[in-house]
Amino acid sequence: MQRSKLETFLGTLEKATSLDALQQLTFALKDLYHVDHVVYHWVSADGEQYGAGTYDRLWVQRYIEKDYVRVDPVVVGCYQRFHPVDWKRLDWTTKTAKVFREDAIAHGVGNQGLSVPIRGPSGQFALFTISHSCKDDEWTSFIEDNRRDIILIAHYFNQKGLELEKSRVPAPNQSLSPREVDAMTFLAMGYSRAQVADTLAISEHTLRVYIESARHKLGALNTTHAVARAMNRGLIVV
Amino acid sequence: MQRSKLETFLGTLEKATSLDALQQLTFALKDLYHVDHVVYHWVSADGEQYGAGTYDRLWVQRYIEKDYVRVDPVVVGCYQRFHPVDWKRLDWTTKTAKVFREDAIAHGVGNQGLSVPIRGPSGQFALFTISHSCKDDEWTSFIEDNRRDIILIAHYFNQKGLELEKSRVPAPNQSLSPREVDAMTFLAMGYSRAQVADTLAISEHTLRVYIESARHKLGALNTTHAVARAMNRGLIVV
DNA sequence: TTGTGCCTCGCTATTTTGGGGGAGTTTGAT
């Protein structure tokens, strides 16, 4: 029964082809699991933020205006954790957090919540949240029953989100030669040019050629930039 | 039926308290799903690697000795993706990949596999892999049936792994101050010190203080290293 | 055969970083 509810939803999700569709699906999910809110919110590699969810428009706008993303204990907490986080376990004691919480509840965000942090390559970060307004024990038993469903949904939601995002930004995936990869890798490990040249047993002059050609391929302004881009594109592993 | 198999396993996993126990559980899993191998392998924030799995000891040793982690298309591919990857979809055409594959199969690694990449805060990266030796269509139907189970198991396995790792290395999760984050971010974007100082509207001398303190906090040898670490640990998003 | 890309080595001059000092204000938390 639970299983088929999940299956049905994942089947629908599979067919989504736009961000609007994702938005619709958060509403479907909210009804399916009888909770107040379902929100999916992510930060792409270039730092842009996207969101899909059932929160009130006014709240979303207020959240952005007040730059609550830097205050919200849910976001701050999830950035530092791996596993899904029950809002109860977060630190709501600071002054800013208290103010935020009051404001959030006033705008219809539930007092209970579970947020699943998800990370992708190149620093993508996503948060899938279910929130509700109810007593503690009621919420605990809901979570116990649905935790696994929620994890899976978060996972597939994010997969779909990344897929849709990727289609709008086609990546020009220029690759590096083996020596260039070596060079970038050691530089990312903090070696100086002299040390890298020594490690690779080549002259420093040769090394410089690699660094410069890597810089050109990556369209980077300097070594640090090149290393950052190589890491972002998954070309080197440090 | 499927569901209860999964439930039972997750219950057992929950009780694991050591890396040895995780190792045992990979064998249990392999029998439970009737596959050749189950491997969990992760890289902690400081770059150390751990593993638990059913692979032959000789193969693991060889893998480390030959630094196959930089060649293995599974690892390279998963670093760049978010979703679980069927080995068939990876790029096995390069010369080094072909050599690696032959060596792997000779050591009993299956010809089929599914790997789930998982990322944690502070740059942890884990890979949960199921491999098997069989025909393509047989594998495809196995994956279709068990994909969701595998994702959940990967998730819980990783949660347990991080938990066990944390107990051995109390994370010095040094965070950066807002200005330090700003500095690192612009440096990662290729700006020179002068440009960053200009952008942040502070003197270059002040900027240097931030860069140096960020370097110290991150235990980095130079600016490039500091930026690489900040990116790896998810402290900056570029 | 004639590219094209990769690997290797060289020079000089200029710009950018790094390491060592010190000193004051503002802000937030206990």
Add this chain to the structure above:
DNA sequence: ATCAAACTCCCCCAAAATAGCGAGGCACAA
């Protein structure tokens, strides 16, 4: 109220990285 941490500014000088020129050999593909 007090204390720590963050933010801001200044000096000097050595070390390292960058930019602009070169060159030749090797392998693989059109």
